[in-house]
Amino acid sequence: MANRTTTAEDIKRDTKAAAREAREDLEEGARKIKEDGRETLEELSNNRAAERLRERGAEFAETARETGREYADRARAEAGRIYQEGQRKAEERYDELSELVRRHPARSLGVAAGVGFLVGLILARR
Structure with missing residues (x-):
């Protein structure tokens, strides 16, 4: 079973x-709500209730915009956190590998030669 490591770039x-x-x-979703709202307002434009519906629609639209901004801010913050965590783990793995190579230089050289x-x-078969 292959052990796949996730890099910071993959996470990012x-x-x-x-x-x-x-x-x-x-x-x-906002476009659909806007279109539905326009259609409804056009149907009710001759009615006094239409004004109230327009006000409510504007309130809902503003709420949707605020919620969207909040969601985007949270997503950005989480992306930054995940990226930083990935960077930290990549640095830890690099340090571990460097220490392993320093402790066992002959073994590391043998592995590198075998991989090469x-x-x-x-490549020669292609």
């Missing part, structure tokens, strides 16, 4: 994609 890319998708979903040999074989 995934977080950006999730934030972009959330923003697009919010924008599409296998890569050479693979």
Whole structure:
């Protein structure tokens, strides 16, 4: 079973994609609400209740904008936190690997030579 390590760049890319998708979903939802609201207001434009509905619609639109901004801010903050955590873990793994190479230089050289040999074989067959 292969052990896949996630890099800070993978985490950053995934977080950006999730934030972009959330923003697009919010924008599409806001557009639909706006269109539905316009249609409803047009149907009721001859009615006094229409004015009240316009006011309520404006209130809902403002609430939606505020909620969207809040959601985007939270997503940005979480993306930053995840990125920092990824950076920290990458640095820890690098330090661990460096220490391992310092403690066992001959073994490390052998592993590197073996990997180089296998890569050479693979490339030579192409």
